[in-house]
């Protein structure tokens with residue numbers, strides 16, 4: 287039977303000699319815990335990216351890369367168990383990535399103001 291781990295239990299496996307990652311979401315069948323310690327040296331994307339996420343929720347990064355079906359298949363070899371966390375806890379872990387949207391909104395607003403100012407200047411000069 288597969289185990290169920292809490293976020294705190296996963297967080298304890300946060301180094302090169304003992305590296306767990308949480309990958310998965312509602313769409314891919316739920317958040318699951320993987321022991322990638324033995325995979326660090328073999329990962330085509332290198333060990334650094336995995337170590338940076340050691341003991342953490344790595345799903346957003348895993349999905350952003352657009353891993354192949356083969357990579358998804360490989361995941362199964364490293365399965366430790368399922369994650370015992372509420373939807374709110376997972377959302378909180380995703381939060382840092384979401385603040386990025388606020389920044390880009392600001393960027394668009396500033397760029398828009400700049401275009402309006404330059405446009406206004408030319409209209410004024412004409």
Ligand code: HEM
Nearest residue numbers: 320322330331335344347348351352353354356357360361
């Ligand atoms: C156990 C988890 C993981 C497995 C089994 C895995 C497997 C793979 C495989 C097989 C590839 C080759 C391309 C492909 O088939 O898609 C790959 C590439 C890559 N992976 Fe992962 N990966 C894992 C987790 C992650 C995570 C968490 C990141 C976070 C950033 C990551 C970043 C990358 C990058 C950047 C590449 C591209 C390498 C390149 O093409 O230069 N991987 N991974």
